[in-house]
Amino acid sequence: MKIEPTHLPGVLLIQPDVFGDQRGYFKESWNRMKYAEQGLDVDFVQDNLSFSKKGILRGLHFQNPLPQGKLVQALQGEVFDVAVDIRKGSPNFGQWFGTVLSAENHLQMYVPEGFAHGFCVLSETALFAYKCTEFYNPQSEYSLSFDDPDIGILWPFDEPPSLSAKDLNAKLLKDFPQESLPLYPKP
DSSP: OEEEEOSSTTOEEEEOOEEEETTEEEEOSOOHHHHHHTTOOOOOOEEEEEEEETTBEEEEEEESSSOOOEEEEEEESEEEEEEEEOOBTOTTTTOEEEEEEETTTOOEEEEOTTEEEEEEEOSSEEEEEEEESSOOOGGGEEEBOTTOTTTOOOOOOSSOOBOOHHHHTOBOGGGSOGGGSOBSSOO
16 A cells, blocks of 8 residues: 655545456455554544535535544545645645546545545546544534635536535635634644
């Protein structure tokens, strides 16, 4: 396994070892001991799966309090996955990182606590998996606008994406009350 840092500290790209032949492939998608040896020593408490069609955009979501770190990957299909640093006081506040995660490239991305997360589906369908460090808590969940001009994410789609009602009503980062944003560093 290979873990690479991105330009946003804490956001990691992970390339698991994949062993394949003419029959298919085998990979470990999570091994606590191996990941901890590589510096990703976190406790996951919840696994989620999301199935979506092409053009669906989910996010940008975050929880505060009770922020979630997420290890994400595409089990089927292809998505463009994004993490945005929204930690009040962070030197990288408002910066984003995005990459393509697919069943073919086997990449995983770790999105740390205090970051907003979202993805758009590039293939006809996608099955997307999340391992979360905190339980889902609807009372502490927020939605940040995917097209916030101050963040400037370069989403790879030509047509407007399909959004949930929650994401259609998402706020711009500058419009969030300061107390709703996570702190940097985490207290």
